[in-house]
Amino acid sequence: MSDPALDFWFDFASTYSYPATLRIRPLAQHAGVSIRFRPFLLGPIFKAQGWETSPFNLYEVKGRNMWRDLQRICADLSIPFQRPEPFPQNSLLGARVALVGLAQSWGEDFCEALYRSQFGERRRIDEPATVAAVLAALKVDAAPVLAAAHSDAIKSQLRRQTEAAQRLGIFGAPSFVTADGELFWGNDRLERALLWAKRGDDEGFCLSL
Amino acid sequence: MSDPALDFWFDFASTYSYPATLRIRPLAQHAGVSIRFRPFLLGPIFKAQGWETSPFNLYEVKGRNMWRDLQRICADLSIPFQRPEPFPQNSLLGARVALVGLAQSWGEDFCEALYRSQFGERRRIDEPATVAAVLAALKVDAAPVLAAAHSDAIKSQLRRQTEAAQRLGIFGAPSFVTADGELFWGNDRLERALLWAKRGDDEGFCLSL
Numbered sequence: 064m065s066d067p068a069l070d071f072w073f074d075f076a077s078t079y080s081y082p083a084t085l086r087i088r089p090l091a092q093h094a095g096v097s098i099r100f101r102p103f104l105l106g107p108i109f110k111a112q113g114w115e116t117s118p119f120n121l122y123e124v125k126g127r128n129m130w131r132d133l134q135r136i137c138a139d140l141s142i143p144f145q146r147p148e149p150f151p152q153n154s155l156l157g158a159r160v161a162l163v164g165l166a167q168s169w170g171e172d173f174c175e176a177l178y179r180s181q182f183g184e185r186r187r188i189d190e191p192a193t194v195a196a197v198l199a200a201l202k203v204d205a206a207p208v209l210a211a212a213h214s215d216a217i218k219s220q221l222r223r224q225t226e227a228a229q230r231l232g233i234f235g236a237p238s239f240v241t242a243d244g245e246l247f248w249g250n251d252r253l254e255r256a257l258l259w260a261k262r263g264d265d266e267g268f269c270l271s272l
Numbered sequence: 273m274s275d276p277a278l279d280f281w282f283d284f285a286s287t288y289s290y291p292a293t294l295r296i297r298p299l300a301q302h303a304g305v306s307i308r309f310r311p312f313l314l315g316p317i318f319k320a321q322g323w324e325t326s327p328f329n330l331y332e333v334k335g336r337n338m339w340r341d342l343q344r345i346c347a348d349l350s351i352p353f354q355r356p357e358p359f360p361q362n363s364l365l366g367a368r369v370a371l372v373g374l375a376q377s378w379g380e381d382f383c384e385a386l387y388r389s390q391f392g393e394r395r396r397i398d399e400p401a402t403v404a405a406v407l408a409a410l411k412v413d414a415a416p417v418l419a420a421a422h423s424d425a426i427k428s429q430l431r432r433q434t435e436a437a438q439r440l441g442i443f444g445a446p447s448f449v450t451a452d453g454e455l456f457w458g459n460d461r462l463e464r465a466l467l468w469a470k471r472g473d474d475e476g477f478c479l480s481l
Contacts, residue, residue, distance in 0.1 A: 122443070131455070132456075232336065234331070234333040246340070249460075252341070
């Protein structure tokens with residue numbers, strides 16, 4: 064078997080991607096699995112299912128539960144949580160900047176920090192000022208990065224990545240895909256996905272009931 | 273605080289209620305939490321959201337992932353799994369018989385066994401013969417039970433219970449509701465719900481990241 068690896072698919076507008084992004088690096092390191100961060104856009108995928116906004120907005124009781132659940136999860140993890148306003152936010156700029164950073168050294172730190180700014184500090188990630196502030200905190204010069212984020216190369220990379228997500232059967236975020244194509248959906252499946260990446264389809268956890 | 277207690281809301285047509293039903297009794301006993309089994313019907317709740325069938329049928333990619341995920345979960349738990357056909361099945365008879373049994377001594381065993389017959393042995397739970405066979409295996413005389421299941425008292429109890437679920441904000445199954453009204457949705461939230469039932473809203477798990 065090759066080195067254990069897991070692709071991590073996320074959209075900056077996705078709520079459960081916030082705890083997943085903060086959890087994945089330490090958990091993966093502990094498990095000995097290498098992670099590839101793969102930002103994509105849920106919007107086109109939701110539209111293909113007939114949804115014009117987040118299903119959490121379309122189905123109000125489900126949305127109410129999600130916010131409460133996310134609040135509990137963040138409390139359990141001791142990470143800050145404030146409900147973003149508006150929701151969902153346009154994640155296009157964030158995803159493009161993340162692609163720039165992931166080809167350099169600061170991409171994963173940027174992803175963590177942008178999630179924190181939206182869900183921990185209630186900043187608007189669709190505003191370039193927020194993205195610039197996050198870059199500044201990482202000591203990255205914002206101007207060339209924002210210019211690169213608007214280049215045709217990055218725009219088309221993000222489009223291709225979103226199409227790749229769709230081909231993999233991804234319908235929500237966060238999602239985790241192993242080298243053998245096994246798809247796990249949801250922050251609560253992260254640990255299981257890491258184990259699969261590490262061991263493949265063996266006898267299962269063999270948990271007792 | 274009163275004795276820790278948790279209400280367990282489920283529909284026999286619900287896929288993730290299968291592992292939840294098999295897990296809840298040993299986990300609750302270990303946690304020292306008393307459980308009340310509360311069968312209800314998801315159908316009217318889905319209809320109120322505009323769904324005429326399971327969302328897993330309406331959203332095909334989501335459904336495909338759910339079946340795979342459930343298969344993995346059952347393998348991890350070493351419990352049998354076969355995809356039921358058709359899906360979803362009418363759970364009305366099962367829910368009514370469960371109400372009869374829960375007022376006697378065999379209700380929880382019946383719930384476990386009926387889930388096993390559907391998701392482990394591919395039996396049709398909308399057929400009285402399946403329900404009768406499950407009762408026979410539990411050494412319960414089927415005829416008077418089926419008669420009671422069709423009584424006005426049981427029919428109206430199930431209607432009231434489904435209305436109560438709706439009032440609690442339940443929109444899917446399995447769901448767990450604590451004495452202080454905290455709602456947890458999904459098999460993967462069972463452990464957290466038990467902890468809440470036991471300790472209330474304290475500082476959270478304080479998990480490390």
